[in-house]
Amino acid sequence: xxxxxxxxxxxxxxxxxxxxxxxxxxxxxxxxxxxxxxxxxxxxxxxxxxxxxxxxxxxxxxxxxxxxxxxxxxxxxxxxxxxxxxxxxxxxxxxxxxxxxxxxxxxxxxxxxxxxxxxxxxxxxxxxxxxxxxxxxxxxxxxxxxxxxxxxxxxxxxxxxxxxxxxxxxxxxxxxxxxxxxxxxxxxxxxxxxxxxxxxxxxxxxxxxxxxxxxxxxx
Numbered sequence: 001x002x003x004x005x006x007x008x009x010x011x012x013x014x015x016x017x018x019x020x021x022x023x024x025x026x027x028x029x030x031x032x033x034x035x036x037x038x039x040x041x042x043x044x045x046x047x048x049x050x051x052x053x054x055x056x057x058x059x060x061x062x063x064x065x066x067x068x069x070x071x072x073x074x075x076x077x078x079x080x081x082x083x084x085x086x087x088x089x090x091x092x093x094x095x096x097x098x099x100x101x102x103x104x105x106x107x108x109x110x111x112x113x114x115x116x117x118x119x120x121x122x123x124x125x126x127x128x129x130x131x132x133x134x135x136x137x138x139x140x141x142x143x144x145x146x147x148x149x150x151x152x153x154x155x156x157x158x159x160x161x162x163x164x165x166x167x168x169x170x171x172x173x174x175x176x177x178x179x180x181x182x183x184x185x186x187x188x189x190x191x192x193x194x195x196x197x198x199x200x201x202x203x204x205x206x207x208x209x210x211x212x213x214x215x216x217x218x219x
Contacts, residue, residue, distance in 0.1 A: 004028075004029075004030060005022070005028070005029035005030070005058070006031075006057065006059075007022060007031050007032065007055065008032045008034055008045065008048070008049075008054050009054050010033065010035070010036060010040070011033075011203070011206040012206060013055060014054075014055060014067045015055035015202075016165070016198065016202050017055075017067050017071065018057065018070050018071065019198040020165065020194060020198040021071045021074055021083075022198075023195070023197045023198045024083055024161065024192075024194040025074050025075075025081045026078075026081060027078055033205065048063050048065075049065045053065070055067060066103075067103070068102070068162055072084070072096075072158060075157065083156070083158045083161075084157050084158055085152055085155065085157065091152045091153065091155065094144070094151060094152055095157055095158075096159075098144050098151045098159050098163055099151075099158065099159040099162050101141070102141075102162055102166045103162070105131035105140075106131075106141065106166055106170075107166070108130065108131050109134040109137045110166075110170055113134055114175055138179070141182075142179055142181050144163075145163075145181055145182075149188065156189075160189055161189075164185065164186055164189040167182050167186050168186045168189075
């Protein structure tokens with residue numbers, strides 16, 4: 001099988017993170033747009049991702065799902081893009097640490113806040129949920145980026161794509177507290193040419209989908 005990258009996504013999904021990552025990588029890729037509950041639940045796609053969720057990528061005969069995993073995979077698959085600290089570097093530690101901190105505690109804490117899930121003020125319960133409290137999560141994340149340009153210091157990496165996307169979305173939708181350190185960090189990232197290109201592509205696809213839906217309703 002060829003080494004073509006096929007990107008399965010929807011413009012109103014976490015696929016926007018992977019789109020940005022793909023634009024940073026700079027390799028050719030083909031986009032396969034799916035509909036929630038429609039083509040994302042079709043047998044052909046479920047054979048790739050039994051969860052029926054987007055995003056996912058197929059690179060040659062390798063299928064990767066889960067946004068953080070896709071970002072980490074692409075960084076390693078295309079080392080020439082310099083989107084991960086070199087193997088053996090001590091910077092590899094914070095790179096993995098904060099990428100998966102965002103995929104775990106940050107994701108869980110913000111989802112619970114959105115759903116109105118309140119963790120009882122009991123040390124045993126807070127230990128059970130893993131993240132303790134949303135305030136503790138945000139304090140830890142602020143400490144990771146305060147006084148640094150990027151998670152790994154001077155090097156922009158896939159971890160910044162993932163962490164920065166969560167912070168940007170969370171502050172935009174009110175699920176994460178706006179803090180000066182978060183705002184300056186996100187502003188630095190979203191001004192990158194690849195981030196701008198990715199937003200333009202997905203915004204155009206979303207507008208096209210909305211127009212098609214409007215025409216179908218009118219007809």
